[in-house]
Amino acid sequence: AQSVTQPDIHITVSEGASLELRCNYSYGATPYLFWYVQSPGQGLQLLLKYFSGDTLVQGIKGFEAEFKRSQSSFNLRKPSVHWSDAAEYFCAVGASKIIFGSGTRLSIRP
Amino acid sequence: DAGVIQSPRHEVTEMGQEVTLRCKPISGHDYLFWYRQTMMRGLELLIYFNNNVPIDDSGMPEDRFSAKMPNASFSTLKIQPSEPRDSAVYFCASSSSHVIGQNTGELFFGEGSRLTVL
Numbered sequence: 001a002q003s004v005t006q007p008d009i010h011i012t013v014s015e016g017a018s019l020e021l022r023c024n025y026s027y028g029a030t031p032y033l034f035w036y037v038q039s040p041g042q043g044l045q046l047l048l049k050y051f052s053g054d055t056l057v058q059g060i061k062g063f064e065a066e067f068k069r070s071q072s073s074f075n076l077r078k079p080s081v082h083w084s085d086a087a088e089y090f091c092a093v094g095a096s097k098i099i100f101g102s103g104t105r106l107s108i109r110p
Numbered sequence: 111d112a113g114v115i116q117s118p119r120h121e122v123t124e125m126g127q128e129v130t131l132r133c134k135p136i137s138g139h140d141y142l143f144w145y146r147q148t149m150m151r152g153l154e155l156l157i158y159f160n161n162n163v164p165i166d167d168s169g170m171p172e173d174r175f176s177a178k179m180p181n182a183s184f185s186t187l188k189i190q191p192s193e194p195r196d197s198a199v200y201f202c203a204s205s206s207s208h209v210i211g212q213n214t215g216e217l218f219f220g221e222g223s224r225l226t227v228l
Contacts, residue, residue, distance in 0.1 A: 036217075043114075043201055043219030044153075090153060097166055098143065098217060102152040 002027045004093050004101035012107040015083055021076040021104050023091030033074040034092040035065055036100070044090060050074065061085070083108045112136070116202050116220035124228050128190040131223045134183055135204030143217060144177055144187050145201040153201075159185065160207075171196075192227045199224050 003026045013019050025031055032051055036044040048059025055067040065076045074091060086108045091101040115134040123129055135142050143158040157167040162179045170177070174193070179185040189196055203217040 034216075041221075043203070043221050044217070045219070046216045049216065096141070096160065097155065097158060099155060100145075100153040 002031075002093055002097070002099050004091050004099055006089075006091055006101035006104050008104045009102070010105045010107065012109055013081055014109045016080050019076075019078045019081045019085070019106070021089050021091075021106070023074045023076065023101060024072050025074060025091070025093045026072065027093050029095075031074075031093050032095050033065075033067060034098070035059065035063065035074075035076045036090045036092060037061075038088045038090065038103075040087075047076070047089075081106075081108055083110070114202055114204055114218050114220035116200075116223050118223055119221065120224045120226075122226045122228065123192055125193055126191040127227075128188065129192045129196075129225060129227075131187040131200050131202075131225070133185045133187070133202030133220060135185070135202070136218055137183065139204035139206045139218070140182070141205045141207065142179060142185050143201075143203045143205075144185070145203065146198045147201060147222070148198045156187070189225075192225075194227045197225055197227050 005024045007022055034049045035047040037047050038044045047063050048057050048065055050057050050067045058064050063078050065074055067074050088103045088105050090103045092098050117132045140161050144156040145153050147153045156169045157177045159179045177187045199222040201219050201222045203219045205217050
């Protein structure tokens with residue numbers, strides 16, 4: 001069965017610091033992996049996705065993620081966060097059926 | 111092009127009443143998903159359709175929940191009778207397939223319908 005685990009419920013980082021949000025997945029085949037962001041009161045927006053090929057994928061807003069098959073991970077990174085990055089971040093897996101993790105809330109310290 | 115449109119945005123109802131949530135997907139998209147978001151359970155997939163056909167409804171909580179997609183431009187999620195534990199934000203999302211049987215994965219979400227059952 002497919003599943004997604006985001007072990008960090010809430011992370012606080014200082015503005016300008018680097019960020020890494022963790023995501024581990026379980027999937028029976030080559031996974032399609034995604035990161036979405038949700039601002040308060042809004043729906044989710046796609047940041048980036050991995051289907052195949054280069055395991056380091058670039059997304060919008062300066063985010064990137066690296067697929068590591070051996071670790072079943074797809075961690076999201078950003079070299080320098082901005083106050084506007086404060087939001088909830090969701091990792092997702094699936095081909096037709098898309099399943100989301102529980103989310104990680106990111107707070108930015110001024 | 112308009113995005114995914116959901117209505118109502120907010121609904122407050124009393125226990126036992128019927129609730130109908132509506133969704134208009136993006137034109138041309140052949141996948142439609144209904145998710146429920148709560149603090150306790152996160153974002154749960156309730157059901158998804160491909161070409162108007164329900165593919166997987168294993169996430170539907172119980173018989174009180176039903177979903178239909180009578181045509182490519184409209185879907186409903188109905189709760190009858192509603193209970194306080196159904197209080198949540200319900201999201202509709204749509205996407206398109208680039209490989210037969212698989213969608214592109216880019217889900218376009220509506221703004222959600224916030225349901226409160228008293």
